[in-house]
Amino acid sequence: MNEAQQVELVKTFSNAFGPSGFEQPVVRAYRDAVADFGTTTIDGMFNALTVLNGNTGKRPVVQLDAHADEVGLLVQAVRPSGLIKFVTLGGWVPTNVPAMAVTIRNKRGEYIPGVVATKPPHFMTAAERNAVPQIAEMSIDVGSSSREETINDFGIDTGCPIVPTVDCQFDAKHGMFFGKAFDDRIGAAAMVNTLANVAEAALSVDVVAGLSTQEEVGLRGAYVTARKVEPDLAIVLEGCPADDTFEPDWLSQTRMKGGPMLRDMDTTFIVNPQFQQFAADLADELHLPYTRAVRTGGGQNGAAIGYWKGVPTIVVGIPVRYEHSAFNYTALSDFQTSVSLVSALLKRLDAATIASFSSVD
Incomplete structure (x- = not known):
């Protein structure tokens, strides 16, 4: 996707009406956006699962996740x-x-x-x-x-x-979005962009993307999608609360234009350390900025997916200022860096690498 397409995608997702349990407009926008990349099915909770074109059914399955609902x-x-x-x-x-x-x-x-x-x-x-x-x-x-x-x-x-009631705006001069629901519409848009990036790539894994519902009221949709997909590994794309406007620099772990946040812990989740380090090392290799975060609050779908079968799971968080309020900021550069990292991960993963994340030797 070019930058203009990315901007319009984020604005469309941000403006869509979709509180927990009523995500249909968001799911329609998602279904239309991924139509060229795979086959999408929608269940009675409005969870949408997209099986990427070219999946073989014989390779390890990587589940991508983002959630459709907003507070x-x-x-x-x-x-x-x-x-x-x-x-x-x-x-x-x-x-x-x-x-x-x-x-x-x-x-x-x-x-x-x-x-x-x-x-x-x-x-x-x-x-x-x-x-x-x-x-x-x-x-x-x-x-x-x-x-x-x-x-x-x-x-x-x-x-x-x-x-x-908020209309998403993009400030091209500063590369900033101002709108509602970037938790997790920015992650949903990033998942669409990632599918576009890898749709024709030579992958060594099968990819299933899950746009899950009702995350804000208890990670409910992701519990369902994980059981349907039965992944071998999962990557969660989440709009995560930025702390750069109220924490000192030494403690700020999710900052605007600082790249994605790789979450080590929150109240629901401790990351698989091998997979986390693999992602961090790849970001370093590609010169992609990122932060690591240990959180004393919050939760996200990585818990629902990772704890279903104990599969290695990481959370790639896109910084969002003032989450769970009417008005949010998020940066186009953080969106793009997150898409680049997740796309690169999908291209690097294979059966042996995924198996190594479960090794205790």
Whole structure:
């Protein structure tokens, strides 16, 4: 893919509506983007599995993974006033939610604009001004004046999904994307670009790409795709939270324009050290920048896939600032470097190399 195609791919994926459990628009965009590279099937959870053209069924299987869903909200009920009570899909910091512009997909499949309602300061007590807002106390306003209007005219009721309203932009001068859902739409786009890079390459492995769903609510889709694919090795492409705006340089392990983050540990996962070092050595050989990270929080699909059969698994993280909020930044150069590294890994892997990652001698 050339740079213009990469930019449009990322923007398309970022703008797609797809909170956990409602990923259909993202999956459609993915299916269309990979149509020339393999055969894609979609299951009842909306997990999409792409079997790369040229797979033989006789070589080790490498599973690529990225997740389709974004953190979002879900209508729980409509209040008598017409305001909408909601719950979260994925991890939100409550202070990031008030006054956020949102889009609700109603029961008819229409997209309705709204806003997370906030009380004007004129009406707040001193205690209210200093209180930490709670999700359970918040409401969304779509301009309705009654419960009946919200349900009947706007078509919004229990179970309707919600995402932030954000239009992805690309700053060509600085090589930066500004948009929503780069966790993990940037990884999904990178997986598509990787398939494009290796579609006609002479590989020594079979490749199956899994665009999994419901990662933000418990890695659920990847548990399913791992059992279907039964890989011998896995590479997870994940938008990972950048720490360069709030950590000192010596502790910053995921920085913008610093290349992909190779994750050694998080709360769900400890990486296979041989595979991790193989990836790091290859990045060094190719002069690709990267960081290594030991995290005390977070989790990702590497746990769901790697712990299914104990296969060697690494996580190639693309740095994203301000994950799990409405507005994110991510760098085109980090996207491109991640694609280059994963593409090179697929071209280097073979049965003997994969077997070496399980050796204890």
